[in-house]
Amino acid sequence: MNTTETDITEFLLKHVRQRPGMYLTSPKLLYLYIFLTGYSFAFWRSMPKKEDPFLNHFQDWFIQRINGSEYTMWYPAILEESDHSEEDALQRFWEYLEEFRRDTGGNATI
Numbered sequence: 001m002n003t004t005e006t007d008i009t010e011f012l013l014k015h016v017r018q019r020p021g022m023y024l025t026s027p028k029l030l031y032l033y034i035f036l037t038g039y040s041f042a043f044w045r046s047m048p049k050k051e052d053p054f055l056n057h058f059q060d061w062f063i064q065r066i067n068g069s070e071y072t073m074w075y076p077a078i079l080e081e082s083d084h085s086e087e088d089a090l091q092r093f094w095e096y097l098e099e100f101r102r103d104t105g106g107n108a109t110i
Contacts, residue, residue, distance in 0.1 A: 008039070008054040009101050017094050028086035029093055033075045061100050 016023045016032070024031035040055050062074040071077035078096065082089035 009097065012097060013094070013101070020090075026086075027090055029075065029079060029082075029089035030086055032090060032093060057104065058097070058100055061104065062096060065096070065099070 016035070020027040020032075023035055036055060043050075059074055062077070063072065066077055069077065071080075074093075074096070078092050079086070079089045082092050
């Protein structure tokens with residue numbers, strides 16, 4: 001596999017964003033959160049001594065990005081920013097993910 005195929009950030013932007021119906025029950029942030037929770041669990045089960053290369057880095061970056069407000073997780077913070085519209089929140093997530101990739105160089109390879 002090349003770097004593009006193993007980079008979860010690239011996978012999310014190239015595949016899940018373009019065709020959410022293939023990966024998510026519905027184009028809502030909740031379903032993406034569930035998808036990523038499953039990814040994180042599978043990563044932990046397959047490599048228990050390694051840190052999740054995406055969720056931990058994105059989570060830390062996001063909390064810094066919003067100046068460590070009352071939230072400790074990205075999902076409820078983005079949902080709140082989107083007035084609890086799951087569809088709008090999913091679009092906002094993609095914007096944050098693109099910003100994360102720019103800020104970090106997309107450095108979240110498996």
